[in-house]
Amino acid sequence: MKQKVVIGFIGSQLDAGVGARRWEKWRPTVSLTQHEDLVIDRLVLFYDRKYQALLQFLTEDIMSVSPETEVAPVEMTIADPWDFGQVYAALFDFAAQYPFDTEREDYWIHITTGTHVAQICLFLMVEARYFPGVLLQTSPPRKQKSGLIGSYALIDLDLSHYDSIAKRYAKAEADAIALLKSGIETRNAAFNRMIGEIEHVAVRSKAPMLLMGQTGAGKSFLAKRVYELKKARHQISSSFVEVNCATLRGDGAASALFGHVKGAFTGAQQDRGGLLRSADKGLLFLDEIGELGADEQAMLLKAIEEKNFYPVGGDKLVKSDFQMIAGTHRDLRQDVAAGQFREDLFARINLWTYELPSLAQRTEDIEPNIDYLLAQQSAEVGGKVSFNKEARQKYLRFATSGEARWQGNFRDLSASVLRLATLAEGGRITNELVVQEINRLQKLWGNRTEQHAADLSGLLTPEQLAELDLFDRMQLQAVLAVCKQCKSLSEAGRKLFAVSRSQRGSTNDSDRLRKYLAKFGLEWANL
Template sequence: MKKIVVIGFVGTQLDSGKTSGRWEKWRPTVALTQREDLVVHRFELLYTHRHLALVEQLVADIASVSPETKVHPVALDIADPWDFGEVYSALFDFATAYPFNTDEEAYWIHITTGTHVAQICLFLMAEARYLPGLLLQSSPPKRHGINQVGDYALIDLDLSKYDPIARRFAREQSDAIALLKSGIATRNEHFNRVITEIEQVAVRSRAPILLMGPTGAGKSFLARRVYELKKARRQIDGRFVEVNCATLRGDGAASALFGHVKGAFTGAVTARGGLLRSADRGLLFLDEIGELGADEQAMLLKAIEEKTFFPVGGDLEVGSDFQLIAGTHRDLRRDVIAGRFREDLFARINLWTYSLPGLAQRPGDIEPNLDYLLARHSAELGRMVRFSKEARQKYLSFATSPAARWTGNFRDLGASVMRLATLADGGRISDALVDTEIARLRRQWEPGGDARTECIDRLIPAEDLAKIDLFDRLQLESVIRICRESASLSDAGRRLFAVSRSTRASSNDADRLRKYLARFGLNWKSVQAADLATR
């Protein structure tokens, strides 16, 4: 049996008493040594210098009732026993210097005596294992009389030893992971490991999270789920603010993110709070963070580190206490090397980085996601939609084969299921309907015709298309593809004319692109509308 060592503060009120009447009241420190069923080998009695007389009285009283108990008074240099920092520091110094011998001694941390601050500090020290023992809570007897012994209870802060608590924690974690995955029983081992760790990080940390992966891999979806999880745990009470940084271009980017003061620039007739302030006490999801300009990157770094920033044109800092999740399809490490992304900003957001695999790399997850999407679309349509047995087998066989490229990832799968659910007569997806959908997907993924590229014969009438040379047609297809990859007409123009614009005295990329499309009877809206119709 290990020897029992009790560590506790002198109870300046509960342990007090000089006359013989002190034996008729419950004194927690003395009472622990009066029990017939308990032998305390040593008592580490913590006290401050002004209570030395009381300590000497307790040493004598314990010696009279329990000669086998060695009392070791320990004076702590604490001027204010209600000062948390002072008490914790004194206990920390005591614990780090104490020669614990857990092989031969069992340590009980007495939390009944001392100020509330002292009790809290003892709890924290035991929880952190600086004091490697059990918490000891003693209580007075129900009836008063001579030799007031009372009761005591031991508390082990290792929660894994409490089966009901352990099961509850496991259930809570399982529910949280299910929330992050929308209840989809994903089978991909890598993805499941990523989600499990994200759940742990989300509920334990407010540090930035970086989600990497191709477009459509579910970064935005997962960021919103993290927000919902933290809000359900009451760890966050602000808004979820989502920003696609690819849409923030030019002079308006900083204003959109950080706000501006009235009169900051031409047209700033009123002040603007900005998206970062909108995310105060909430979660800010910056998708495609690699598209931010150099100035915005510098301002964002300050906002992340200090929770303060200057609005455009402002002299006074404003604050926003947000948690950041960033998303990107780019390799930011290469961008740092190339000088396109700040190294210090990357270091700040690279603490928790997770790569989300594309759908083509998760063939085993296509079936559960198919069932989830079909149930969701059935609810939206207000009718049950199901595959026939043969149709389901044919669709899954193609969807999990190398022929299914899934270049748009879950966006492609979602669009495919939506088309099947919408066209299913009587709510039944037939074999013939699946054949049509597979043919559509094959055409969509042909070279020059993936999820971001639409054949121009759907945009231009056949009689007009016949008048276009093959050279011009191939060029037009490339231009349309760039338009579909871009957030705005100006963004597409900058990408298409990046070289020639540097040699021009003045440039209007958007106007040049607008005129080019007009040559073929097209405009930005028609190109984008056709794109949406095929998603």
């Protein structure tokens, strides 16, 4: 059976008393050794040198009521017991050299005595496992009578032992993730994992975040949700400030971001605060950060690192404690290599980088996004807007096929659903409306066949192309269009054979696609 070791401070007030009447009061350290159901094998007591006499009385009293308890005093003289840094450092040094033996001993950390700072530091040391044990809280008897010794309780900081607490934390995390996704039940596993990590980072870090992705992939949408999450957790208290850096040109770029003083340049008739100042205590979203000029990049780096900057034409520093998310559709690594983007600024904003997949890369999320957009439209018009069954199936088949290019990603999808909802008589989207919308989208995206004919010419020889029927050529073009949207052979196979898979006894989508490509002398690696 393991020995019990209690570690704690002498209470200069609660444990005090040297006369005979000291036994008539509750003294937490002594009371620990008076419980009949509890045997303390060793009592490690931190004490200040000026309480040497109190230590001696306590040791003698403990020996009188519990001879089996070894009192092990540890001198810990702290100049200011209310100084967090000093107390934590002293406890940390003790923990670093103490010979903990968790296989033979259980450790209880007594937090009833000592200053509030000492109690907080003990809590943190146990939580971080520098003290490998549980917290021990003692309480006085409800009525102060001679012979009453109070009670004690153990607090295990391993939250996994507390199912109800764990469930509450899990629900809070799930609610945060739902907020980031606006309640959309996305199905793409990789996207859901990314959102889960963003939730962790958003509530634990103030460092810049970089969102990469095509135009319309949802960078601005996600940045606003991160802002709402941080504000709900009281991590920011001010505004969400958004700016598209591609719209900042010439002399006005620095002024828009950092402000200017009156007379800084022609037309500067009064002071201007600038967007960074507006984002003080809030969140600044700099979309298309790769479009910033060299001077603005240098000024931004200083503002991120030092939380201050000079307005254009000004000689007094302006402070702004903002948090930042940057967005870009460009490959900033290539821009750094080409000397178009500062390497030190990229390093500063590249700590938490996430690439948002295009709509074509997560076709399984098209359906829940359509439902979300229809719900929005229904709320706006004050009545339900929905597809009839045939129209819904037709639209989804097109939307998730290789034929749908979704060049503008979710902007294209949102505009498409808006058009359908607007034209729907009585809130019903019919098959006829879907046919019209598909034709509109195809015209909007241009002639697809010509583009892919050129792609085939780069993969097949002129002799091979000449031997293909128009049917085979168009089918192959459509298959290759899906392949180009996927990162792996298996992902492409899943998309291409999503329906027929359910009708087979055994499925191997990758093998089916591999054999199809082989008919034309093509291999996945060569695409």
